[in-house]
Amino acid sequence: MSPQENPPVTPDTAGGQPPTRRAAQEAAREEERRLEAAAETGGGQVPPPAVPASPAALAPAGPGDEQPLMQRIMTGNALVAVLAVVLSLILGGLLIAVTDEDVARSASYFFSRPMDTIGAAWSAASGAYAALFQGSVFNAGGDSFARMIYPLTQTLTVATPLICAGLGVALAFRAGLFNIGAQGQILIGATLAGWVGFTANLPFGLHLLLVILAGMLGGAIWGGLVGVLKARTGAHEVILTIMLNYIAINLVLYLLSTPGFQRPGSTNPISPQLEATALYPPLLGSGFRLHWGFVVAVLATVFVWWLLNRSTVGFELRAVGANATAARTAGVSVSRGYILAMAIAGALAGLAGVAQVAGTEKVLTSGVAASFGFDAITVALLGRSSPWGTFAAGLLFGAFRAGGVTMQASTGTSIDIVLVVQSLIVLFIAAPPLVRSLFRLPTPGAVPPARRNRKTAATGGAA
Amino acid sequence: MSTVTTAAPGRSAAPAGAVRSWKTPILLAVLAVVALLVFGAGAPRNNVTFRLSDPNDAIVLPDLVLPAAATGWLTAVVLAALAVLAVLAVRRGAGVPVWLVAVFAVLFLIGFLTWVIGSANNPNVALYGLLAGSVTLAVPLIFGSLSGVLSERSGVVNIAIEGQLLFGAFAAAVAASVSGSAIVGLFAAALAGVIVSFLLAVFSIRYIVNQVIVGVVLNVLVSGLTGFLFSSVLSKDAETWNSPPRLPVLSIPVLSEIPILGPILFEQTIVGYLMYIAVAVIYVALFRSRWGLRTRAVGEHPKAADTLGVNVNRMRFINVLLAGVVAGVGGSFFTLVSVSGFGRDMTAGQGYIALAALIFGRWNPIGAFFAALLFGFATNLSNVLSLLGTPVPDQFLRMLPYVVTVFAVAGLVGRSRAPGASGIPYVKG
Numbered sequence: 058m059s060p061q062e063n064p065p066v067t068p069d070t071a072g073g074q075p076p077t078r079r080a081a082q083e084a085a086r087e088e089e090r091r092l093e094a095a096a097e098t099g100g101g102q103v104p105p106p107a108v109p110a111s112p113a114a115l116a117p118a119g120p121g122d123e124q125p126l127m128q129r130i131m132t133g134n135a136l137v138a139v140l141a142v143v144l145s146l147i148l149g150g151l152l153i154a155v156t157d158e159d160v161a162r163s164a165s166y167f168f169s170r171p172m173d174t175i176g177a178a179w180s181a182a183s184g185a186y187a188a189l190f191q192g193s194v195f196n197a198g199g200d201s202f203a204r205m206i207y208p209l210t211q212t213l214t215v216a217t218p219l220i221c222a223g224l225g226v227a228l229a230f231r232a233g234l235f236n237i238g239a240q241g242q243i244l245i246g247a248t249l250a251g252w253v254g255f256t257a258n259l260p261f262g263l264h265l266l267l268v269i270l271a272g273m274l275g276g277a278i279w280g281g282l283v284g285v286l287k288a289r290t291g292a293h294e295v296i297l298t299i300m301l302n303y304i305a306i307n308l309v310l311y312l313l314s315t316p317g318f319q320r321p322g323s324t325n326p327i328s329p330q331l332e333a334t335a336l337y338p339p340l341l342g343s344g345f346r347l348h349w350g351f352v353v354a355v356l357a358t359v360f361v362w363w364l365l366n367r368s369t370v371g372f373e374l375r376a377v378g379a380n381a382t383a384a385r386t387a388g389v390s391v392s393r394g395y396i397l398a399m400a401i402a403g404a405l406a407g408l409a410g411v412a413q414v415a416g417t418e419k420v421l422t423s424g425v426a427a428s429f430g431f432d433a434i435t436v437a438l439l440g441r442s443s444p445w446g447t448f449a450a451g452l453l454f455g456a457f458r459a460g461g462v463t464m465q466a467s468t469g470t471s472i473d474i475v476l477v478v479q480s481l482i483v484l485f486i487a488a489p490p491l492v493r494s495l496f497r498l499p500t501p502g503a504v505p506p507a508r509r510n511r512k513t514a515a516t517g518g519a520a
Numbered sequence: 521m522s523t524v525t526t527a528a529p530g531r532s533a534a535p536a537g538a539v540r541s542w543k544t545p546i547l548l549a550v551l552a553v554v555a556l557l558v559f560g561a562g563a564p565r566n567n568v569t570f571r572l573s574d575p576n577d578a579i580v581l582p583d584l585v586l587p588a589a590a591t592g593w594l595t596a597v598v599l600a601a602l603a604v605l606a607v608l609a610v611r612r613g614a615g616v617p618v619w620l621v622a623v624f625a626v627l628f629l630i631g632f633l634t635w636v637i638g639s640a641n642n643p644n645v646a647l648y649g650l651l652a653g654s655v656t657l658a659v660p661l662i663f664g665s666l667s668g669v670l671s672e673r674s675g676v677v678n679i680a681i682e683g684q685l686l687f688g689a690f691a692a693a694v695a696a697s698v699s700g701s702a703i704v705g706l707f708a709a710a711l712a713g714v715i716v717s718f719l720l721a722v723f724s725i726r727y728i729v730n731q732v733i734v735g736v737v738l739n740v741l742v743s744g745l746t747g748f749l750f751s752s753v754l755s756k757d758a759e760t761w762n763s764p765p766r767l768p769v770l771s772i773p774v775l776s777e778i779p780i781l782g783p784i785l786f787e788q789t790i791v792g793y794l795m796y797i798a799v800a801v802i803y804v805a806l807f808r809s810r811w812g813l814r815t816r817a818v819g820e821h822p823k824a825a826d827t828l829g830v831n832v833n834r835m836r837f838i839n840v841l842l843a844g845v846v847a848g849v850g851g852s853f854f855t856l857v858s859v860s861g862f863g864r865d866m867t868a869g870q871g872y873i874a875l876a877a878l879i880f881g882r883w884n885p886i887g888a889f890f891a892a893l894l895f896g897f898a899t900n901l902s903n904v905l906s907l908l909g910t911p912v913p914d915q916f917l918r919m920l921p922y923v924v925t926v927f928a929v930a931g932l933v934g935r936s937r938a939p940g941a942s943g944i945p946y947v948k949g
Contacts, residue, residue: 156752235732292930296876300922311915435740438733471751476744480737488727
């Protein structure tokens with residue numbers, strides 16, 4: 058059927074006459090639309106068996122831009138996104154203000170001098186956010202241009218693993234799989250990459266290439282395992298990935314206590330330094346921590362975009378994600394889809410591990426993955442599982458993370474506030490009607506005259 | 521409408537997998553071979569002592585002493601025989617009987633225990649403590665998975681169990697510290713669970729946001745919120761905010777003196793007793809009451825329920841809130857029973873394990889109860905073994921509960937079927 062005819066990946070059709078090619082493309086699109094439509098109607102009533110949460114659950118709101126919820130998001134997309142960020146920042150600011158000590162002190166005489174409290178609250182919240190900005194984008198107080206833009210490069214450095222792992226989660230989403238296992242995949246990828254990095258003795262270039270491949274392989278094994286188990290036994294991938302995360306961290310801890318991995322002479326779970334030939338070279342000179350891993354992350358984004366939107370494999374993955382039963386009927390192997398999706402997702406998470414071990418940390422520890430694997434889930438959700446959306450979300454969360462460190466150091470505001478703001482953003486972006494009703498925005502779809510719109514919007518948005 | 525009717529038969533026919541499944545017999549055979557090699561051939565040459573009761577108990581049972589090698593060989597041979605039986609059953613075309621898998625699991629456990637404790641530096645273990653500790657560790661898991669049962673049976677996937685537990689723990693600690701009463705903390709925990717549930721319900725039922733997404737995000741939100749408040753408020757003045765009194769252990773006279781079972785059943789805190797009550801009540805209510813029938817109907821086939829006049833979304837809303845009460849109370853275990861005080865991210869992924877227990881227990885309160893007990897046992901066993909000093913590296917022991925889960929989810933339980941409409945929002949019309 059048409060999945061096999063999907064033109065861009067079959068060069069022989071590309072060589073043929075353009076009209077047929079276009080026709081085939083149209084047919085493929087048509088097929089895709091049908092599949093996704095089937096996912097809506099069928100998925101609304103009868104879920105695929107044995108998979109409670111994932112494919113059917115993700116179909117209505119998760120991936121795919123053709124679904125009604127997505128359409129609603131698309132209509133007021135940019136505005137809602139901006140408002141969601143603003144709203145989350147306001148709520149986060151309130152939280153900072155409420156827990157601030159100066160605010161608490163001035164609140165004790167609130168009724169005699171209310172402006173003191175408000176002023177203290179404002180300075181607490183704005184101070185924290187200013188530090189956040191200063192630590193993530195631009196430091197106006199830097200003594201040279203390099204110092205001024207240093208925060209931005211920090212953001213990009215932190216964003217690198219977030220983007221890679223986020224792409225992995227997003228890709229699995231599109232195939233209808235809820236991949237919570239990025240953390241374990243990063244760890245195993247980083248372990249294998251690190252091992253190649255500090256044991257092999259190879260020339261520059263080849264060594265780094267091997268490190269990258271080893272990292273991807275490690276992640277692909279750890280992710281592919283989930284795919285195989287799900288395809289063969291019907292086990293739930295949410296459970297499998299969570300369990301494999303725990304197994305991975307214990308496995309890494311064990312390996313780091315064996316002579317093959319542990320730094321000679323050390324009793325701590327830490328590996329030797331990676332060889333210089335195994336490291337990503339710095340991207341902007343040695344004064345910055347930003348390394349070529351970021352470029353790899355950009356390439357990975359391009360690759361995922363191509364894979365999902367221009368390749369047969371990607372088409373099949375999306376078909377499986379939209380409606381596994383329909384895909385099976387159309388001749389797509391669902392098992393193969395699950396295995397492939399999880400293996401590729403794992404390889405992408407493995408790239409995040411490489412970025413950490415061969416770029417930022419330069420050494421393997423059990424904490425090499427930080428919490429990137431879990432943050433990647435929110436990144437993919439915020440990016441609505443599209444490759445470039447994930448890229449942008451990765452940058453935003455990278456900024457939050459990099460700035461959060463500065464914020465905690467300079468104003469004493471706990472970096473946990475970043476988690477609160479991040480999760481609020483995702484919640485609000487996922488529920489545009491809520492944001493619309495809060496800001497009295499018109500509901501999309503109906504196009505009444507602007508004046509009347511205002512009145513109906515209040516009820517329409519809240520309904 | 522027509523798509524629905526045509527899709528249904530195709531769906532139900534596809535997954536059943538009428539092909540005979542060799543998965544279980546193969547797994548059993550592999551495990552039997554492992555047992556022969558490890559428990560039998562690799563058995564240590566000494567005796568293993570299982571202490572059945574504390575010397576200070578009213579009724580003292582004698583210690584159970586087993587020769588490790590003989591026990592190992594015996595269990596391994598029986599396991600092999602069971603595996604052969606399973607192969608024969610599948611060849612006949614019948615499935616592997618459930619009792620066979622159950623007996624196999626219990627025997628494997630006995631063989632494993634004898635082998636691993638026999639190989640320890642000190643081959644002597646307090647079985648009563650091992651079991652009682654397992655139940656204690658399982659308490660939050662059981663509450664968590666019951667919360668999942670309530671919510672998923674009505675058709676709302678509850679990934680937010682982790683968040684409900686954590687927020688419950690946080691609220692219990694703060695409320696109990698401020699009021700000075702652990703009971704107030706218990707109520708606050710329930711309320712906190714409801715707050716998380718309310719958000720889950722509003723976003724997933726009213727705004728039709730994907731339920732898994734809302735759950736994951738709520739977990740992050742609660743983790744960030746409690747972490748933020750912990751570092752900016754609680755840790756600055758722990759005396760006021762984070763020094764909750766503990767719930768007292770209430771032992772029932774006479775009954776708590778029963779060997780082994782007494783401490784497990786009749787020497788618990790309020791939270792422990794509530795756990796047993798909750799399992800029983802939810803089981804009976806779910807399968808024997810009008811409310812339960814409606815809940816299951818709404819979760820399996822909301823359209824049919826709606827046609828018969830059940831308000832689907834209201835039913836779901838109520839169930840999700842109830843789930844919050846249950847998980848919140850479970851969260852109080854962390855701060856009022858196990859440790860006195862809140863710590864950052866102290867639930868440490870227990871909510872996700874509860875989710876696994878829920879699926880392992882096939883969305884049934886009793887099943888979830890036993891699945892959670894299994895996790896508690898595996899966790900406690902790894903704790904006990906690392907104290908005894910075994911040849912198995914510590915990290916592998918700590919992996920044990922998770923490896924067991926993977927095997928359980930992928931192998932022994934087979935395809936567990938979720939409630940039909942779990943995860944799918946209901947839009948009328």
